[in-house]
Amino acid sequence: MRPDSLHEAESRHSLTPQQFRELARGDGSPATLAALSRAEYSHRLLLFDLLMDALSPLAGVTGRLPAAQRAWDLLAAAQRQNPAAVEELLLLPETGLWLTRLLTRLRSARRAETPLWAEAGHLHTLAAVAAARAGLTFSFPVPALQERVWLPTMGLARLPSVHRQRNTWTVAEVRSVCGRLTLIGAYGHLRLSSGPEHPARGWLPQRRAALGAGASRRITLDDLGHHRLAPLPDGAAKRLTQSAYDSWSRLLQDAYGLLTTMDPPTADAAAGLLRSLQPMPAHERFRVRSVSSGHGVGGLASSMPDTAPLCAATLVHELQHSKLSALMHLYPLHEPAPPGAALRLYYAPWRDDPRPLGGMLQGAYAFTAVARFWSACAVQLTGHVSSLARFESALWLGQLADVLPDLATDPALTALGRDALQDLLGAVVRLHDRTGEGPEVTMARRMAADHRATWRLAHVRPHPDDVGRLAAAWCAGRKQPPALPPRPHPEIRESGARHLDARAMLVRVGLADPAALDKMCGSQGDHVPGVAGAGPADVLWACAEFAAARRLYSQDIQSASAGPGTWTGLGLALADASRAPEAVKALTAVPEMVAGVHGAARRMSQRTPDPIVLASWLGQGDAGPPGIC
Structure with missing residues (x-):
């Protein structure tokens, strides 16, 4: 933990060429993974070094808590007594998340819901936990959210509180004497008469799960910690039910x-x-x-x-x-x-x-x-x-x-x-x-092509001059689409479209539980329960009702309610029914061009083109659809 040794520790870490290749191809022997874990520990130590450098010159950054150096000294004392416990704390995923978020906040001076002193004070919490696990006798202040103190690897203390507003941060005290832990808040205290692994009034121990029956390796089921990988819908983490x-x-x-x-x-x-x-x-x-x-x-x-x-x-x-x-x-x-x-x-x-x-x-x-x-x-x-x-x-x-x-x-x-x-x-x-080969492999290839086409329709923007020229030729009754000039890579933009894999999800349902897919086919309404992004036409297609799916896809397009999956679903239904191969070609290769020309032609002529006829017109000929990249 000595700052002057951190960079030396990092410089000792490297992988052999064989270890690098193992990891590069997605593998990694236990020895290689152990080397990777040791290197990650040094990486965390370097982040702590950077954090101390950033906190030291900031007067008052820890608020009513002691200066960061005091927490660092307690952490170092705990490491001398129990290095394994400190390594476990520092390698916690939540520790890495906290370190990175705090360093980013200090560099950018961004505003956040958590007060800076409370976020920086997680260092004090880590130091107190390390000292407690090392068996040290100490008393040290830590941040508390609504009189709740989260002690990583140990559990959550719920001290008496009068706070009714969310995100009220105060200071609590962690004391340890002869291995007995006491937490003291502004309105009361909690003394753990037995080890922290046992539940007690006001104390929820952190729970773990074994990897494999009888396995000695256990992982934390982190249902209570503050530092989340993903935000929860209602904000605060809650205890898992026993079930x-x-x-x-x-x-x-x-x-x-x-x-x-x-x-x-x-x-x-x-x-x-x-x-x-x-x-x-x-x-x-x-x-x-x-x-x-x-x-x-x-x-x-x-x-x-x-x-x-x-x-x-x-x-x-x-x-x-x-x-x-x-x-x-x-x-x-x-x-x-x-x-x-x-x-x-x-x-x-x-x-x-x-x-x-x-x-x-x-x-x-x-x-x-x-x-x-x-x-x-x-x-x-x-x-x-x-x-x-x-x-x-x-x-x-x-x-x-x-x-x-x-x-x-x-x-x-x-x-x-x-x-x-x-x-x-x-x-x-x-x-x-x-x-x-086999039916599942064939379907996988079709779903891969379907996703790529649907993604293109959602994110690829055809050149507006090409769209206008093709729409004008269609409205003028040209028998074939005009040749288009070569274009560089098309423009790709984020559109916000989601659930582009809805039909692949229906395929999975059909493979894993055919009865569930049949039940979906008989359901009513515009949305498919359990498969976001799927519509009635998609379910008809998945149930091999290709003619009905084709009609419904076409109706949706002509009513101007088509999403990206509607156009490409029409191409799938046509292909399964062995109809309109030119339309299938265009809807698979350049669906964004088909949809763009369809919209432009409707605006020019004040009439809605038949989507299958238009797609067939765009896809005719051996050269493939115009605008293909």
């Missing part, structure tokens, strides 16, 4: 058991890196809402998956983010964009929005491992789970093989970044070559 806690515990054990068989690299990463999970509110069945952060390596927030395979896939996804973030703390894989420069944006098959290079690297790295997990499940599991796994692995492998080559040419990549992408691409190609 929810039990469900999470069983689910994590089952998921980890699956990983040990299906994806040993992720099982190793879970055992070596995973530290906490913050439960989030329930979400849709196949849209597990999960979040991680490069500043909180080893942590994730997640809604509860419905099944162990979905939970395992979620762990794979978020642990890959942690691995890559820790790797990039050692070795930058790309250069930051110059100030004021426009970001190059990419199509990300796993997102609704366009993504810059850094986001693409994270997504490609995570989904390569997700595909690896589902590929193993497709071979080793049976029934509906195996069908779903074949679809998932084929979908992600096909999409990765599509986007990785272009990503590898980005000039902002460092030499190590280019090497890492080549290793990652090699892993994808090896898995892709083993995919095979």
Whole structure:
């Protein structure tokens, strides 16, 4: 903990070329992961060094709390007595989140809901927890929110309070004598007569869950901490019910058991890196809402998956983010964009929005491992789970093989970044070559093309001169669309469109639970329960009612209520019915041009063109649709 030794500690950390390649292709042996964890600890120490440098000259920054140096000294004393406890505290994902947010706040002087003294005072809380766990005798002030004191790795103390307004920050005192903990607030105190792991009146201990039945490795189920990876709908974290806690515990054990068989690299990463999970509110069945952060390596927030395979896939996804973030703390894989420069944006098959290079690297790295997990499940599991796994692995492998080559040419990549992408691409190609054929694989290819087309319609802007020229030719009754001048890369803009994968979600429902899909087909209304973004026409398509789906898609387009998925859904329904191949071509390759010309022609002629006839006109000929990039 001595400031003069921090940079020396960092300089000792590096990976061998073999270890780098292991991580680059998405793997990582236990020894490699241990080296990565040690390097991450040094990274945290450096952040603490930066924080102390930033806090020291700021008089009064800690308010009624002692100066930051006092907290640092207590933390250092605890480390001398119990270094393992201090390392655990500093490596908590919430510690990394707090450090980064506070450093950003100090640099930018931004306003925040939490007073600066209370946010800086988390250093005092960490010092008090470290000292208590080290068995020191001390008394030290810490911040309290509405007389609630959060002690990481220990629990939440709820002291007597008269505060009725939210976000009222005060100061409480933590005392420890002969291993007994007492917390003192303005209106009363709480004495823990037994260890902090036992519940008591006013005390909620932090709960943990084992990875695997009987496993010694346990992770924190962080349902009470202040520093969240993702904001909660009602603001404050709440204690999980016993039933929810039990469900999470069983689910994590089952998921980890699956990983040990299906994806040993992720099982190793879970055992070596995973530290906490913050439960989030329930979400849709196949849209597990999960979040991680490069500043909180080893942590994730997640809604509860419905099944162990979905939970395992979620762990794979978020642990890959942690691995890559820790790797990039050692070795930058790309250069930051110059100030004021426009970001190059990419199509990300796993997102609704366009993504810059850094986001693409994270997504490609995570989904390569997700595909690896589902590929193993497709071979080793049976029934509906195996069908779903074949679809998932084929979908992600096909999409990765599509986007990785272009990503590898980005000039902002460092030499190590280019090497890492080549290793990652090699892993994808090896898995892709083993995919095979079958109905699930065919459907995966169709859903990959559907998502790309829907994404184009949402985010690609065709040149207005091209749209106007084509619309004028259509209104003039030209038999063929005119030739268009060559254009550079099209303009890509964030549109706010969401749930572009709605039809793929319906496919997943049909593979995993055909009866549930049949029930959806018989439902009434404009929205599909449990699949946001899906409409009645999408359900008809998923239930193989192609003619009815085509009519409903066309009606929606002609009523001017079409979203991005309506146009591309029309193309799918036409393809399944083997109708209008020219329209299918245009709606797959340049749906944004079809929609743009349709709107312009309607404005010019005051009549609504038939969408299938117009798409067929734009897609006719061997040269393909005009405006294709």
